[in-house]
Amino acid sequence: MQRPKIVVVGSLNVDHTLxxxxxxxxGETLSASGMLTCFGGKGANxxxxxxxxxGAVCMIGCVGQDDFGTRYVEYLHSEGIDTTGIIRSAAPTGSAFIAVDDRGENSIIVNAGANHAITLKDIENQAELIRGADAVLLQLECPLPVVRRAAEIAREAGVRVILNPSPLSAGYLSARFEVDVLIVNEGEAEQITPNQNLQEARCRHLLITRGEESTLSITAHGVVETAPPKVTPVDTVGAGDSFAGAFAVASSEGRADAIRFANAAGALATLKAGAQPAIPARAEIESFMPPSA
Structure with a gap:
């Protein structure tokens, strides 16, 4: 089977996890028991x-002309990702500082850096890459006009648009745009559409992840709940991104069990520290999937 082509437009950060x-x-100062520095950013995750x-993945984004940027591009290439859409900027490569507690919960501070240097012209220059995709996967760590234009180019070409509107912004809430699939957590869903209304959410398919509780899949045909595997989290920072990436691939393959596949990927990602180091491979996901009801 040919691998689905997924174009991701989004952020690239270097994560410093404590x-x-x-x-x-x-006002409180705490001592960390350890620190891990690794590649992150919701888009690259x-x-x-x-x-x-x-998936056969192409990444569109922006890194600095610094050593972190060079190493990041090399790393993504080693993961088999097409990096021709990554732009180099005079701004420093984005960074994130993450505190993870003993329960696996996290608090994050992000310095956008080069992620906010990507422009509408840059997206227009990558339009053919977007038009050739099976699905375009978006988040909100890049400028909103850039994200919106990428969605418009894709939809005009009949390419499915999957948006994970995180971190949720006032700009998006006041000027949301049409997408095919919207992936949100419970808190984001409450702000976007408290009544889980597809028209209000501006999508055809609304997916609400709820941690250890069942994922809600809402379409014009109704609501379906899909339970994730039971795990004891070590670090939840990459779970949502693992879910989104896995869902983009499985749904583009036409799999009826795409949500079960994505749930398993998200759960597995909580079992290791860090965002990208914890992201599972396809074989791991397949073997971890709970049986269908």
């Missing part, structure tokens, strides 16, 4: 997740 006993309160899940 293990702490609890998330610090305002989802690109790696899609590639490891079996």
């Amino acid at each position: 293990r702490v006993p609890r998330i610090p309160a305002p 989802q690109a790696v997740a899609a590639a490891r899940a079996g």
Whole structure:
């Protein structure tokens, strides 16, 4: 079977993750028990997740002309990801500082850096790459006009658009745009459409992930719940991105069990520290999937 072509437009960050006993309160200083530096950013996380899940992935984004940027491009290429859409900027490569507590919960501070240097002209220059995809996967760590234009180019060409609108912004809430699939967590869903209304969410398929609770799949045909595997999380920071990347691939393959596949990927990603180091490969996902009801 030919691998589905997934184009990811999004962020590339270098993550600095610190293990702490609890998330610090305002004004509080805590000692970390360890630190892990690795590649991250929601866009690149989802690109790696899609590639490891079996997709032929192209990444569009922006990194700095610094050493981190050079190493990041080389790393993505080693993951089998097409990096011709990655632009180099005078701005530094984006970075994130993540505190993870003993329960696996996290708190994140992001410095966008080069992620905010990508422009509408850059997206227009990559239009043919977008038009040739089976699905385009988007998030909100790049400028909203860029994300919106990528979605417009894709939809005009009949390419399916999957949006994970995170981190949720006031700009998106006031000027949301049409997509095919919207992937959100419970908190995001409450802000976007408290009544789980597809017209209000501006999508045809609304997916609501709920941690250890069943994922909700909402379409014009109704609501379907799909339970994820039961796990004890070590670090939840990459779970949502693993879900999104895996779903993009499985749904593009036409799999009826795409949500079960994505649930398994998300659950597996909580069992290791870090975002991309924890993202599972396709064989791991397949073997971890719970049986269908």
